[in-house]
Amino acid sequence: MNLPVIIKFVIDLLAVLLLALGIKGLSKVKSARDANRLAAFAMSLSVVGLLSYYLGTSGIAIQSWIWIIIGSIIGSLFGAILAKKVPMTSMPETVALFNGCGGMSSLLVALGVAIFPISGGQENFDFFKSLINEVSISVSIFVGAITFTGSIVAMAKLQGWLSTPGWTQSKVRHFVNIVFAVASLIAFFDLINGNTSSIWLLVIVSSLLGIGVTLPIGGADMPVVISLLNSYSGIAAAAAGFVVDSQLLIVAGAMVGAAGLILTQVMCKGMNRSLVSVLFGGSLSAQSTASSGTGEYTNITSCSVEECALTLEAANKVIIVPGYGLAVAQAQHTLREVTKKLEQNGIEVVYAIHPVAGRMPGHMNVLLAEADVPYEQLKEMDVVNPDFPATDVVLVLGANDVVNPQAKNDSSSPLYGMPVLDVQEARTVFVIKRGMSAGYSGIKNDLFDLPNTSMVFGDAKKVLNDLIGELKDLGVGEK
Amino acid sequence: MSFISLLWVLLLGSLLGLELIGKVPPTLHTPLMSGANAISGITMLAALTLIVKAEGNIPLLIIGSVSLGFALFNVVGGFFVTDRMLAMFSRKPSNKK
Numbered sequence: 001m002n003l004p005v006i007i008k009f010v011i012d013l014l015a016v017l018l019l020a021l022g023i024k025g026l027s028k029v030k031s032a033r034d035a036n037r038l039a040a041f042a043m044s045l046s047v048v049g050l051l052s053y054y055l056g057t058s059g060i061a062i063q064s065w066i067w068i069i070i071g072s073i074i075g076s077l078f079g080a081i082l083a084k085k086v087p088m089t090s091m092p093e094t095v096a097l098f099n100g101c102g103g104m105s106s107l108l109v110a111l112g113v114a115i116f117p118i119s120g121g122q123e124n125f126d127f128f129k130s131l132i133n134e135v136s137i138s139v140s141i142f143v144g145a146i147t148f149t150g151s152i153v154a155m156a157k158l159q160g161w162l163s164t165p166g167w168t169q170s171k172v173r174h175f176v177n178i179v180f181a182v183a184s185l186i187a188f189f190d191l192i193n194g195n196t197s198s199i200w201l202l203v204i205v206s207s208l209l210g211i212g213v214t215l216p217i218g219g220a221d222m223p224v225v226i227s228l229l230n231s232y233s234g235i236a237a238a239a240a241g242f243v244v245d246s247q248l249l250i251v252a253g254a255m256v257g258a259a260g261l262i263l264t265q266v267m268c269k270g271m272n273r274s275l276v277s278v279l280f281g282g283s284l285s286a287q288s289t290a291s292s293g294t295g296e297y298t299n300i301t302s303c304s305v306e307e308c309a310l311t312l313e314a315a316n317k318v319i320i321v322p323g324y325g326l327a328v329a330q331a332q333h334t335l336r337e338v339t340k341k342l343e344q345n346g347i348e349v350v351y352a353i354h355p356v357a358g359r360m361p362g363h364m365n366v367l368l369a370e371a372d373v374p375y376e377q378l379k380e381m382d383v384v385n386p387d388f389p390a391t392d393v394v395l396v397l398g399a400n401d402v403v404n405p406q407a408k409n410d411s412s413s414p415l416y417g418m419p420v421l422d423v424q425e426a427r428t429v430f431v432i433k434r435g436m437s438a439g440y441s442g443i444k445n446d447l448f449d450l451p452n453t454s455m456v457f458g459d460a461k462k463v464l465n466d467l468i469g470e471l472k473d474l475g476v477g478e479k
Numbered sequence: 480m481s482f483i484s485l486l487w488v489l490l491l492g493s494l495l496g497l498e499l500i501g502k503v504p505p506t507l508h509t510p511l512m513s514g515a516n517a518i519s520g521i522t523m524l525a526a527l528t529l530i531v532k533a534e535g536n537i538p539l540l541i542i543g544s545v546s547l548g549f550a551l552f553n554v555v556g557g558f559f560v561t562d563r564m565l566a567m568f569s570r571k572p573s574n575k576k
Binding site: 019020022023024026027028029032033035036037039040043046047050051054058060061063064067068070071072074075076078079080082083084086088091092094095098099101102104105106108109111112113115116132223226227230233234236237238240241242243244245246247248249250251252253254255256257258259260261262263266267270353355356360361362363365366369370375378380 | 546
C-alpha cells in the first residue's frame with residue numbers, strides 16, 4: 001500500500017466513526033446540535049480524503065476541477081439559501097425536497113457510469129464486466145428514481161400543490177403499481193442480460209412507480225413516507241457505492257438506510273399505524289367511513305371567546321394542547337402571547353405535546369421553540385397525563401384524534417390503542433376548531449360530546465387574537 | 480476491493496445503523512430525520528469520483544457536475560436546516576432540566 005491509499009483509508013475510517021457518532025448523538029436532546037455539526041464535519045472530511053487520494057494517485061485534471069467547482073457552488077448555494085429562508089412550518093416538505101435530490105444524485109451517477117465508459121478509452125458499455133456492476137447500477141437507478149419522484153410528490157402534496165386524485169383511493173392503484181413494479185423488474189433483468197437500452201425503461205417505470213406509490217397516501221401519513229424515502233436514499237447511496245467501488249459510501253448509505261427504517265418504525269408506532277397500512281391502505285378516512293366511530297354529535301356546547309377568557313382568568317393551572325391545526329394556521333406566536341398574559345397573572349401554563357403533534361413528529365416542539373416557549377414548559381404525553389385531573393382549563397388548539405377518549409374506551413374504534421392525552425380529566429376543556437369536521441382519521445371525537453367540553457369555533461389564529469383582546473379587557477397580564 | 484468484502488461492509492453498516500438509534504424522544508424525530516437525510520447526500524463522493532474519472536468526456540463531466548450539485552444541495556441544505564431546528568432547542572440551555 002502506498003501513502004495516498006493509507007491516508008484515504010485512515011480518513012474514511014475516521015469519517016465513518018464520526019458519522020456513526022453523529023447519528024447516535026442526534027437521538028439525544030443534549031448532544032443533538034453538536035452531533036449534527038460533527039456529522040457535517042465528517043462529510044467534509046470524506047471529501048478531503050477522496051480528493052487528496054486522487055491528487056496523490058492519478059491527479060485531477062483542470063477540467064474536472066472546473067466542473068467540481070461549478071456543481072458544488074450551485075448546489076451548496078441553493079441548499080444554504082433554502083435552508084435559511086424556509087419557514088419552520090414548511091419543514092416536512094423541505095426535508096422531502098432535499099431527500100429527493102439525494103436520490104436524484106445517485107440516479108445520475110449510475111446513469112453516467114452506465115452510459116459512458118469510465119477510466120480508459122473502452123467502447124461504451126464495455127465496463128459492464130461483471131454482474132455485480134450491472135446489478136448495482138440497476139439498483140441505484142431503481143431506488144434513486146423512486147426516491148426522487150416519491151419525494152417530489154410528497155413535497156407537492158404537503159405544499160398543497162397536488163391533491164389526492166380519486167382513482168388513487170380505489171383498487172385500481174394496486175393494479176397500476178403492480179404493472180409498474182413488474183415492468184421495472186423486466187427492465188432490471190433485461191439490463192442485467194446485457195440489453196443496455198432498457199436502462200431508459202428502468203428509469204421511466206421506476207419513476208412512475210415512485211409517483212404511483214406516494215400519490216394515494218394521505219397528508220398526515222406523509223412524515224412516515226418521507227422517513228421511509230429517506231431510508232431509500234441511503235440505500236441508493238449504498239448502491240452507488242458499489243457502482244464506484246467506495247466502502248465509505250456503502251457504510252454510510254447502509255447506516256442511513258437502516259437508521260431510517262428504525263425511525264420510520266418509531267414514527268408509525270407513535271401514530272398507531274402500521275407501515276403496511278400507511279403504504280397500501282390509502283388515506284385513513286377512506287377506510288374508516290365503513291367501520292365504527294362515525295355518528296352524530298348529540299351534546300355539543302359551543303361558547304364565545306369571552307366566556308373562554310373569563311374561565312381562563314379564574315384558572316390556576318392551564319394546559320395547552322397544540323396540534324396540526326395550530327401549525328397550519330401558523331398561530332404559534334399568537335398562542336405564545338396569550339400564554340404570556342396568563343403567566344403574568346400567575347397562572348401556571350404548560351404545553352402537552354403528543355408524540356405526533358404538528359405536521360410531523362417533533363415538529364410541534366420546533367414550532368413552539370421558535371415562538372420562544374421555554375423548553376421546560378413543553379411536557380411530553382407520559383409526563384403530563386397524570387396532571388390533567390388537577391388542571392382547571394385545557395385549551396385544545398387544532399388537535400383532534402390525539403385527544404379522542406375513544407382510543408382508551410372503545411375497543412371497536414379504529415383509534416383504539418393509540419396513546420392519547422387524557423384531556424377529559426380536566427375540569428373544563430375548550431376546543432378551538434374551525435367546524436365540526438373530523439380529524440384526519442375521519443372518526444367522531446367523543447370528547448366534543450362531554451359536558452365539560454366547550455367548542456370555540458373559528459380559525460385558531462383569529463380566536464387567539466380575540467382572546468388576547470378579551471384578556472386585555474379583563475385586565476389580565478397588565479403590569 | 481472484492482465484492483465479498485464489500486458485502487461485508489454493507490452488512491456491518493446496516494447492523495450499525497439498526498443499533499444506532501434505539502430510543503429517540505419524539506422531540507427529535509424531525510431533526511434526526513433531517514440530519515440522516517443530509518448524511519444520505521454522501522453520494523456526492525460518487526459524483527466526485529465520476530467527475531475525476533471522466534477524463535475529458537464532456538457529457539459525463541456534466542452529468543457528474545449536476546449529480547454533485549443535487550447531492551450538495553441535499554447535504555448543505557440538510558445540515559443547515561437541521562442546525563436551525565436544533566438551535567431552537569438549545570437556545571436556553573441554562574434553564575434546561
